[in-house]
Amino acid sequence: MTMAFINLPVRDLTTAAEFYRALGFTSDQSESDGGSMVLTISDSTRLVLHIRSAFESYTGVAATDTSTSREVIVGLSAQSREQVDELVDQAAVAGGESLGPGIANGPMYMRGFRDLDGHQWSFLHLAS
Numbered sequence: 657m658t659m660a661f662i663n664l665p666v667r668d669l670t671t672a673a674e675f676y677r678a679l680g681f682t683s684d685q686s687e688s689d690g691g692s693m694v695l696t697i698s699d700s701t702r703l704v705l706h707i708r709s710a711f712e713s714y715t716g717v718a719a720t721d722t723s724t725s726r727e728v729i730v731g732l733s734a735q736s737r738e739q740v741d742e743l744v745d746q747a748a749v750a751g752g753e754s755l756g757p758g759i760a761n762g763p764m765y766m767r768g769f770r771d772l773d774g775h776q777w778s779f780l781h782l783a784s
Contacts, residue, residue, distance in 0.1 A: 662697075662730055663704045665711035665719040666773045669693050672705050675772050678750035679743055697732065722774025729768070729776045737765045740779040744769050747777070 666672035673683060673693055681695040681703060691710030695703040711719050720727040734740045740758060747769040748754040755768035755776075766780040 658700065660701045661704055662701070663706060663711065663714070664773070664775050665708045666705045667708065669705055669707060672772060675747075675750045675752065676703060676705075679746055701732075722770075722776075726776055729778060731766075731778045731780055734779045734781045737781050740765055740767050740781050743779045747771070 669690075669692075673695060676695050677683065681697050683693070683695055692704060692706045695705065697703055706714065708719055734743060737758065744754055744758075744767045751772050753770040755770065758765055758767040763783040764780055765783075766778050768776060768778040770776050
């Protein structure tokens with residue numbers, strides 16, 4: 657089975673982990689060097705948070721300035737339209753920025769937010 661690892665730079669590991677725990681992600685052990693932390697999103701998806709310097713040492717280049725540009729939008733599925741709204745509302749309560757009301761496009765319903773470090777996310781539900 658293929659696993660996905662989403663790696664993001666953050667200003668503060670503890671604060672970022674608290675934000676994602678508010679969305680229901682669970683904590684794994686932090687890396688021994690203290691520069692990274694792994695959170696479980698699902699059986700096949702992990703979120704790896706890195707302090708900015710650790711992220712930059714892995715990539716060999718400066719991390720994107722999320723106040724002026726986007727490098728990626730992370731999209732995750734939800735079980736229902738209601739869960740999409742609940743998750744984005746939870747993100748906003750935890751300090752993230754809701755990007756407005758949900759958008760329906762045929763069988764897809766999507767709503768986005770930005771996390772504490774300005775990374776853009778969306779939750780979406782595809783009706784069967």
